[in-house]
Amino acid sequence: MSKIGFVGLGIMGGPMAANLVKAGHEVTGFNRSQPKIDRLVEAGGKGAGTVAEAVSGAEVVFTMLPDSPDVEEVVLGDDGVLAHAAAGTLLIDCSTIRPDVSRRVAEAAAAKGVRALDAPVSGGEPKAIDGTLSIMLGGSDQDVEAARDVLEPVGATIVHVGPAGAGQTVKAANQLMVAGNIGLLAEALVFLESHGVDTEAGLQVLGGGLAGSAVLDAKGGKMRDREFAPGFRLELHHKDLGIVQSAARDAGLSIPLGSLVSQLVAAAVAQGDGSLDHSGLLRQITALNASS
Amino acid sequence: MSKIGFVGLGIMGGPMAANLVKAGHEVTGFNRSQPKIDRLVEAGGKGAGTVAEAVSGAEVVFTMLPDSPDVEEVVLGDDGVLAHAAAGTLLIDCSTIRPDVSRRVAEAAAAKGVRALDAPVSGGEPKAIDGTLSIMLGGSDQDVEAARDVLEPVGATIVHVGPAGAGQTVKAANQLMVAGNIGLLAEALVFLESHGVDTEAGLQVLGGGLAGSAVLDAKGGKMRDREFAPGFRLELHHKDLGIVQSAARDAGLSIPLGSLVSQLVAAAVAQGDGSLDHSGLLRQITALNASS
Amino acid sequence: MSKIGFVGLGIMGGPMAANLVKAGHEVTGFNRSQPKIDRLVEAGGKGAGTVAEAVSGAEVVFTMLPDSPDVEEVVLGDDGVLAHAAAGTLLIDCSTIRPDVSRRVAEAAAAKGVRALDAPVSGGEPKAIDGTLSIMLGGSDQDVEAARDVLEPVGATIVHVGPAGAGQTVKAANQLMVAGNIGLLAEALVFLESHGVDTEAGLQVLGGGLAGSAVLDAKGGKMRDREFAPGFRLELHHKDLGIVQSAARDAGLSIPLGSLVSQLVAAAVAQGDGSLDHSGLLRQITALNASS
Amino acid sequence: MSKIGFVGLGIMGGPMAANLVKAGHEVTGFNRSQPKIDRLVEAGGKGAGTVAEAVSGAEVVFTMLPDSPDVEEVVLGDDGVLAHAAAGTLLIDCSTIRPDVSRRVAEAAAAKGVRALDAPVSGGEPKAIDGTLSIMLGGSDQDVEAARDVLEPVGATIVHVGPAGAGQTVKAANQLMVAGNIGLLAEALVFLESHGVDTEAGLQVLGGGLAGSAVLDAKGGKMRDREFAPGFRLELHHKDLGIVQSAARDAGLSIPLGSLVSQLVAAAVAQGDGSLDHSGLLRQITALNASS
Known part of the structure; x- marks a missing residue:
């Protein structure tokens, strides 16, 4: 079982995090609005007050955010995921964003020793709840293999489609x-x-x-x-x-x-x-x- | 079993006519090139030297022609199907043509007491050979019902989609x-x-x-x-x-x-x-x- | 001065015919609605009861009609312009129609010894009234030259752009x-x-x-x-x-x-x-x- | 006559700066490649080694750069125009860039007391050389009036089309x-x-x-x-x-x-x-x- 930080607990991220909890992982979640954190806690996860707190000590960090600028801020920002993630952490960004931003995230991550995957999903809220999303992965073979354990609780179709950005x-x-x-x-x-x-x-x-x-x-x-x-x-x-x-x-x-x-x-x-x-x-x- | 005239024995019409023969119908076919007629005869049908000959005495006439002007000539022309078909004949045009031409055919047919259906198909040569085409029918309920017997040997999906022209x-x-x-x-x-x-x-x-x-x-x-x-x-x-x-x-x-x-x-x-x-x-x- | 038959005395054709009268030509006009013929007569032209009457004895025939099917009927029809025009007549069709119809008109005309030009215009009603239309001519050099005299009263820009159909x-x-x-x-x-x-x-x-x-x-x-x-x-x-x-x-x-x-x-x-x-x-x- | 800083002395900016010199202004120019600076000096201007040097002491600063990111860097960057321009300076950006970037430039300028206009041009190299460009100005009435003196040597048509970004x-x-x-x-x-x-x-x-x-x-x-x-x-x-x-x-x-x-x-x-x-x-x- 993995220690997972999860940033972005909205319509999609909320049920995904809950499914990770259900699968036995230790999930610490952060969201801008407290009620969504509360829902994760009710589901058996932990709440974090900041991105830093969610990321600290995590082996795997999921992000599920609305758009490219959000990922730039939350992942690349001064107080963001990469500023706090330990070397060796696996960063799985499930947001649907521009491929060039995913490539920049992957480069910035590599510079810190963090392993990054772009992992946008399709299937919508019902499949997020059922844990049967389709997940399109961009990144290295090794990192994709390392991610399987934490992807299986959320996705039914998990396909590695190429290098960083390819998922997007x-x-x-x-x-x-x-x-x-x-x-x-x-x-x-x-x-x-x-x-x-x-x-x-x-x-x-x-x-x-x-x-x-x-x-x-x-x-x-x-x-x-x-x-x-x-x-x-x-x-x-x-x-x-x-x-x-x-x-x-x-x-x-x-x-x-x-x-x-x-x-x-x-x-x-x-x-x-x-x-x-x-x-x-x-x-x-x-x-x-x-x-x- | 019906007496059928079949005009247009090409890539699609040839195997369709053959399937009608196989189903026990008496099929007399006409085509501009003799070898295609010969193939129908080998399959157990009869050959006709003219449209008139194919149509004469038929209860049902199929046409399967390349384009709108061909249908205008073969069906509406001076020596065409309607000039020779008996009142009460069922005309099933399987050509893919303009809906307005199909509507004109239906009107001209009605004026002669001939019942017309537009019946374009999809599925291509393989399904024409297998007798499993999709057939889209435009015409009256009554005429569609009357046509079922002769359509089943050629189509797997036979759907009545509306009045004359609707099939097209x-x-x-x-x-x-x-x-x-x-x-x-x-x-x-x-x-x-x-x-x-x-x-x-x-x-x-x-x-x-x-x-x-x-x-x-x-x-x-x-x-x-x-x-x-x-x-x-x-x-x-x-x-x-x-x-x-x-x-x-x-x-x-x-x-x-x-x-x-x-x-x-x-x-x-x-x-x-x-x-x-x-x-x-x-x-x-x-x-x-x-x-x- | 020429004897001119003019078929189609609408918004555009009416003032064009009037300008031909003003330039001294003898113009006999036909239109489906009588009031438009009356207006030509007031302007000094003659009225015709049929296409045949307008065309009969004319050296030049103008047609100005709404659309391709109108030209097909009025020019090529059983009782149309070509059925009545004498060999050597110059037919100038100012309608805006399909180039292929203009080419068919030219061929049918040639078969009767009639010389045809397609001559669509631009400039709208004001320039039709002023006699300053732009005229785009398709046909032979010879026929274009022969037409200049009767085009100058209606057009300010008269350009020969190619063979039959090129004007369209x-x-x-x-x-x-x-x-x-x-x-x-x-x-x-x-x-x-x-x-x-x-x-x-x-x-x-x-x-x-x-x-x-x-x-x-x-x-x-x-x-x-x-x-x-x-x-x-x-x-x-x-x-x-x-x-x-x-x-x-x-x-x-x-x-x-x-x-x-x-x-x-x-x-x-x-x-x-x-x-x-x-x-x-x-x-x-x-x-x-x-x-x- | 004005003291002018000019950043971007390429195909368009070079002749524009030369025309400002010819009109009697004191122009200090900067470009990344030295030969273009040399050409301005030959034309009677002064060369600058940095953006800061070109801007320092200028009453008016022109920028003529290839694309939005260039303007973001040269104008908004840590060592850019706004970092060095005195309050009251008039900044005229002739680059063709995104309207939203022009609006951001105007806001950032206003925060420093700098007056900004977006002033993209059309007419190409020949009109840049002749000083007869068309100039589309976005900004306040006051700033547009203040700019007329230095725009007239480069443009023949100078039109104020609206607030910041409107020129773009x-x-x-x-x-x-x-x-x-x-x-x-x-x-x-x-x-x-x-x-x-x-x-x-x-x-x-x-x-x-x-x-x-x-x-x-x-x-x-x-x-x-x-x-x-x-x-x-x-x-x-x-x-x-x-x-x-x-x-x-x-x-x-x-x-x-x-x-x-x-x-x-x-x-x-x-x-x-x-x-x-x-x-x-x-x-x-x-x-x-x-x-x-």
């Missing part, structure tokens, strides 16, 4: 494809509706052939019924598409479809739909085609 | 989504490769989550290995996207993603890749990003 | 560029407004540099003030962009920007703005970015 | 429109060429009507002849479109056309054309449509 890159590709698949399904639905097709039957055929997708299976029926309770919020997907575009630009890449769907998602958020499920992008496609 | 509309939506999903996967692959990700592992994770799709399952590995033997040719998909855009324009619809992917497919064909599998769209995305 | 192609390129320039200006305006820029000063600088354009000069101030009285209606521009996309597809071309702006125009029309000036595309870009 | 915003809008206008002209040219049009005549007509633009006037003929000597390099335009997209994202804006042309420019740079004139985007559109 795969997560970004995931968000690009998911947004695009939602956008295409939305255009297809509006297309079918405008032609008087029985969309229930239509989606059934589409789902059974080469147009089938996890998006269609998970969201098709709800989109047809205009049910957009989240789920994964459009405004978070918008943030992630910012990462996609930034990473594409850094790599000198042209991704025309990814770029266009990013604009459609930006429009949906601008129109006030940011708190809907990302399948709510359909409302944007509908608005494009609706006389007011 | 669903097929068009299918082609929109498939092209888009291929394009997004291509962008994701190029994105992963440019960042040094292990794409085998990367595709595995992507396929297991919300980014998963039939396209990724069927084509992902081959795209990674740049294997583009058809399968379904890009130039045919290009034709089908022309149908999508035409039907969207007729309905007064804006479909930005569908439109952009149509331009990328057009570019791929312009660059000489029309005879590759449609997953060869990846070459276009790669070319966008490759210094020469 | 240049007109299509014009409509592509104009729509795109409007769309870009609309995005720039929304961008400036969202950042609190003084847009009057901003447009002044933009107009003085490499971002300057006829669109910005003619429409910039009105777009800033949201004045969208036509001018050239969005729904007509939408029709013309259909020609652009069809001609691009026929030529096997990928035009991603042209295609995207076509979708934005389609959305504007779908949203009920078709009767506004085409600069009203700004409303679509604003709607994309406005919370409701 | 207008410059970004300019780069969006210029890139888009080039892209549309490129698509139009390829369209005309593919249809066998006389493009010299075609561009003449297009330039005379509503499709006319400064881009067409300045670049049309050269694009037709595939002459792409810079001029303004594609790779710099690519950088500027990064600013556009970043500023749009910060403002929560969807700009689909700007975003698509950014992807086309990114592709052109990826394909190795970054050192061509930005009109070389035509090569990208041609490549889209060329069989290899």
Whole structure:
């Protein structure tokens, strides 16, 4: 069993930390708001008053934070994780952030003798609670092996996809494809509706052939019924598409479809739909085609 | 058992007609090139020298033709199917054509007392041979019911999606989504490769989550290995996207993603890749990003 | 002076025919609605009860019709211009239609010994009235020279741009560029407004540099003030962009920007703005970015 | 006459500083490479060994630097302009950078009692040499008035467009429109060429009507002849479109056309054309449509 520090106990981090406790690890958690720390303590963990306290004495440190600047502050900041972590500590950052920031974290960690992995997850709150997330790992073979014990309580699919930053890159590709698949399904639905097709039957055929997708299976029926309770919020997907575009630009890449769907998602958020499920992008496609 | 006329015995129509023979129907087939007729005769069918001969005395007429103008000529033309079909005949057009042409066929058929269904298929040559195509039917409930007996030997999924033209509309939506999903996967692959990700592992994770799709399952590995033997040719998909855009324009619809992917497919064909599998769209995305 | 038949006496054709009368030509006009014929007669022309009557005895026939199917019917139809025109007649089609239809008209004309030019115009109603239209001519050098006498009363800029269909192609390129320039200006305006820029000063600088354009000069101030009285209606521009996309597809071309702006125009029309000036595309870009 | 510090004596900054000397100002310049300082000294200015030396005693400080991080370092850095400028100094930043960075510079300057203007320019090297640049100013009325004396030797068009950052915003809008206008002209040219049009005549007509633009006037003929000597390099335009997209994202804006042309420019740079004139985007559109 490991001594684990966990920074970021929100919607995703909270249940992940609880699952680590359940698996027998000794987890000391920190969060900016006290109630989330209290919940970890109720689950059998310990609370910390500062990042330093959570990190001190830990063999493994998890971070699960909203965005790149948060990771820069909490991990790289003057009073952050790397300022307090002992050499040999394993740092597992589960935040979805820019790949270049993950690479900078890995370099800064290496300079202190800390071993870092980028480990963004997919699956959302339900799989965080069940401990069945998909985890995409960027880092060295050795560090990935060292992390398996503490990843198994939180993830069902744990895949090493390349060196530092590679986990973030795969997560970004995931968000690009998911947004695009939602956008295409939305255009297809509006297309079918405008032609008087029985969309229930239509989606059934589409789902059974080469147009089938996890998006269609998970969201098709709800989109047809205009049910957009989240789920994964459009405004978070918008943030992630910012990462996609930034990473594409850094790599000198042209991704025309990814770029266009990013604009459609930006429009949906601008129109006030940011708190809907990302399948709510359909409302944007509908608005494009609706006389007011 | 029914007396069936079958016009269009190509890559798809040939095996479909053969499956109807195998199921015990009496099939008389016509094609412009004699060898394809000969193959039907070898399979136990009869050959016809003209459309008129294939249609004469038939209770059911199948047509499986390349494009809208072919259907206009073969079905609506002076010496075409409707000129020779008896009242009460069931006309099942399996071609992938513009929905407005299917609606015109249905109207012209009705004026002669012929019952028409648009019945485009998906699944490609392998499923045509196996008799396990997906069939999207547009027409009346009654006519769809009347057609079940002769559709079951050729299709595994037979779904009535709406009135005349609805089958074509669903097929068009299918082609929109498939092209888009291929394009997004291509962008994701190029994105992963440019960042040094292990794409085998990367595709595995992507396929297991919300980014998963039939396209990724069927084509992902081959795209990674740049294997583009058809399968379904890009130039045919290009034709089908022309149908999508035409039907969207007729309905007064804006479909930005569908439109952009149509331009990328057009570019791929312009660059000489029309005879590759449609997953060869990846070459276009790669070319966008490759210094020469 | 020439004997001229003129078919299509609408907003554009009416004043063009009147200018030909004023220049001393003998003009016999036909239109479906009698009042427009009456107006030509008041202006000193003659009225015809049929296309045949307008064409009969004419040395030159002008046609100015809404769209490709109209030209197909009026020129190529059983009782149309070519059925009645004498060999040697010069046919000048000023309609904005698909280049392939213009080429078919030219071929059909040649088969009858009629000399055909495609001669779409730009400049709108005011320049039609002033006789200062821009005219883009497709056809042979000889026929263009023969037409100068009857074109000078209607146009200020008369340019021979290539063989049959070339006039339409240049007109299509014009409509592509104009729509795109409007769309870009609309995005720039929304961008400036969202950042609190003084847009009057901003447009002044933009107009003085490499971002300057006829669109910005003619429409910039009105777009800033949201004045969208036509001018050239969005729904007509939408029709013309259909020609652009069809001609691009026929030529096997990928035009991603042209295609995207076509979708934005389609959305504007779908949203009920078709009767506004085409600069009203700004409303679509604003709607994309406005919370409701 | 003013005492001026000038940091950044490159292709643009060098001739701007020389024009200030010529107008009678006392200019002390700093650049990382000595030869550029030597050139200013030859022109009658003084050389500085550090930013501090250039700024010390100056009433006005100009900065003309490549990109946002350069301005952050040179202006905001520990040993930068603001660390050494006296209260009351007027800081005029002519770099093309992100509006949010200009706003941060203005705030940091205000905290030190320094008055800051963002003052990006357009017109390129020839107008920098002639002292006829267009200058877009963001800042207070008072500071803009105070700057007129030192701006007149370098600019012919000097327009105050709003508060801090507004100059950058207008410059970004300019780069969006210029890139888009080039892209549309490129698509139009390829369209005309593919249809066998006389493009010299075609561009003449297009330039005379509503499709006319400064881009067409300045670049049309050269694009037709595939002459792409810079001029303004594609790779710099690519950088500027990064600013556009970043500023749009910060403002929560969807700009689909700007975003698509950014992807086309990114592709052109990826394909190795970054050192061509930005009109070389035509090569990208041609490549889209060329069989290899």
